[in-house]
Structures are given as C-alpha cells and as structure tokens.
Amino acid sequence: MNVTGTQLEIVMNEVTMRYRVEHGDVLALQQVSLSIAKGEFVSLLGPSGCGKTTLLRLMADLLQPTAGEVKVAGGSAGAARLAHKYGIVFQSPVxxxxxxxxxxxxxxxxxxxxxxxxxxxxxxxxxxxxxxxxxxxxxxxxxxxxxxxxxxxxxxxxxxPEILLMDEPFSALDEFSRERLNEELLNIWAQVGNTVVFVTHSIAEAVFLSDKVFVLSPHPGRLSAVVDIPLSRPRTSEMRSQPAFFELITHIREQFEGGESL
Missing domain, CATH: 1.10.8 (Helicase, Ruva Protein; domain 3)
Structure with missing residues (x-):
C-alpha cells in the first residue's frame, strides 16, 4: 500500500443522501462512514444503483449530503475543490x-x-x-x-491533484483493453503517488487495483463491507490466475447482502 504514515485524506461520517423527485424523495445513500488514507488506492464496488457515483460526487463537492459530514485533506470538500486538490476522470473521456x-x-x-x-x-x-x-x-x-x-x-x-477520482473509466472498453489499462493505471499511480478513489462494478478489477475495497449494497446504498487487499505490489497480469486472487473475489462476492448480482 502506497500510504504515507496514517494520515487520512478523505473521511465520511454518517453520510446520507436523498434526491428529490416528482413524487417524493429517493434515499440514495444511508449513513455511510468510511476513511481513506493519503496515498491509498481504493475502489467503491457495487451493482448499478447502489450509490457509487453519488458517493464519489459527494467527495468531490459536486453534491451536498442531506446529512452527515465529508472531510477532505483535513478540511471541507468545498475547500479541497477550490484548492484544486481533485482530478476527475469520468466514464466517457469528454x-x-x-x-x-x-x-x-x-x-x-x-x-x-x-x-x-x-x-x-x-x-x-x-x-x-x-x-x-x-x-x-x-x-x-x-x-x-x-x-x-x-x-x-x-x-x-x-x-x-492530491486526489484522483475515477468513475468507471474503463467500463466501455473490451476486456483485453481494460486489463491492460488497469496495469497502466497502476504504473502511473506508482509514479505520481496520489490518492485514488476508483468506482467500478467489476469485482476482479477492484481486487487487481486496490489496497482496499469498499463494498456497497443498494436500495438504499449502504457500506456493507470493507475488504483489505493484501496482494503484493507491483501487481502483474500473472496475479489474475493465482488462487489468492480468486479467493478475494469469492470473499467479496459473499459480502453482498441478499446475494445481489453485479
């Protein structure tokens, strides 16, 4: 793990997010608490509709929580945004x-x-x-x-940026291109050394990339598990066929409440 000491970069405390819609409110996230260390590579993992992108946007100060608190680099998410501490990569290159x-x-x-x-x-x-x-x-x-x-x-x-936020950046690519870019992303991260928060619905991708995986369950989005990934670095393509890799995938799959499919 590429972490500098134990300094925390992002802290979310009891964060709840409701969206107003025509016929009432939709509870997107419910009382999510998590912390991400400086220099850490973490993934937000879960099925469609579990609030992964909403969580990322709250970290980036693109949304304001209905309840709870978001702290970034020791201050507010808004202060971090104004200080240009974020870089954001979306699903589409734009x-x-x-x-x-x-x-x-x-x-x-x-x-x-x-x-x-x-x-x-x-x-x-x-x-x-x-x-x-x-x-x-x-x-x-x-x-x-x-x-x-x-x-x-x-x-x-x-x-x-001190923090790189990535919202399913490789989801539109074929499997071979996606795996290659996973490796290239880790090479870039190793050189830059910033904190990365990566949104994905692929368990294998989350395991390959991350120091830690935050597992979200939907309806409403809740943090159902936090899984440390003890695989050594640098990660290599050969790791994808090792028993430890498949064991982590199986363990994470078991964390989804009610067996929701990805």
Whole structure:
C-alpha cells in the first residue's frame, strides 16, 4: 500500500443522501462512514444503483449530503475543490474533438491562466507518463477508446491533484483493453503517488487495483463491507490466475447482502 504514515485524506461520517423527485424523495445513500488514507488506492464496488457515483460526487463537492459530514485533506470538500486538490476522470473521456490531444491535456491549465509555454511543457510531460508522447498533435477522434481515456487521465493529472477520482473509466472498453489499462493505471499511480478513489462494478478489477475495497449494497446504498487487499505490489497480469486472487473475489462476492448480482 502506497500510504504515507496514517494520515487520512478523505473521511465520511454518517453520510446520507436523498434526491428529490416528482413524487417524493429517493434515499440514495444511508449513513455511510468510511476513511481513506493519503496515498491509498481504493475502489467503491457495487451493482448499478447502489450509490457509487453519488458517493464519489459527494467527495468531490459536486453534491451536498442531506446529512452527515465529508472531510477532505483535513478540511471541507468545498475547500479541497477550490484548492484544486481533485482530478476527475469520468466514464466517457469528454475530450474536445476540435482540440488536439496536447491542447485537451492542457485545458485545465489554460483555464487557470497558466502560460502557454509552461502548459505545453506540462502536457508533453503527462503524455509521456501515459505512453502517448507521439500523439500530442493528433485529434481525439483519431485515437482508440483506451487511448482517449489515457488522454483523460493525463488531463486530470495536469493540475497535480492530491486526489484522483475515477468513475468507471474503463467500463466501455473490451476486456483485453481494460486489463491492460488497469496495469497502466497502476504504473502511473506508482509514479505520481496520489490518492485514488476508483468506482467500478467489476469485482476482479477492484481486487487487481486496490489496497482496499469498499463494498456497497443498494436500495438504499449502504457500506456493507470493507475488504483489505493484501496482494503484493507491483501487481502483474500473472496475479489474475493465482488462487489468492480468486479467493478475494469469492470473499467479496459473499459480502453482498441478499446475494445481489453485479
């Protein structure tokens, strides 16, 4: 685990989230409490509709909890957002087709009024990090889906965020591309060293990537288990066929209340 001491990065205490709808309220999350250490890679795992993305958005200060408290880097989630402590990668890369790859990566720095020379230097550095240094002058539509997501990761890292929030970034990819990008993501994380919160509905993906897995059960979303992943690092593709890997998958599957299917 890539954790610096025992310093906590994200703490959620008894967080509840209700959405107002036309005919009443929907209880999306109920009294969720969790803590994530600085430098830790954790996954939020659960079936569709269990509140994983809602939980991520609460951490990012994109939503406000109905009840409970969210603390980030020792302060409020709002203060962390204003201090640019977050980088966010969504399910879709959300790249601008009319901007070259390098310009897409540099966009957050441009919005922060960073000079062109410096933001291009940083963009080139990040494209090297994600293995796309030869593609800076291409357009997003000229890249594969997996390459586009690597561009999105580079863009999220451009502001040197303390925390990287990832909402099912590889869910649209085929299995082979997804597994390869899992490995590439861990290589990037090993170099950058930030805290990563990764949303997924794949047990195998959560086990492969994480130091710790938070298992959510739906209707309403509740934290049903916290599972430490003791697999050694660096993680390798060979680990996917080891008994310990399958044992962890089986153990996590057993944590879902009522046997809900992923």
């Amino acid at each position: 790249l601008y087709d009319w901007r070259k790859v390098r310009d897409n990566v540099a966009l957050p720095l441009e919005m922060m009024k960073v000079g062109k020379v410096e933001r291009m230097r940083k963009a080139d550095e990040l494209l090297e990090l994600v293995g796309l240094h030869d593609f800076g002058n291409k357009y997003p539509w000229q890249l594969s889906g997996g390459m586009q997501q690597r561009v999105a990761i580079a863009r999220a890292l451009s502001i040197e």
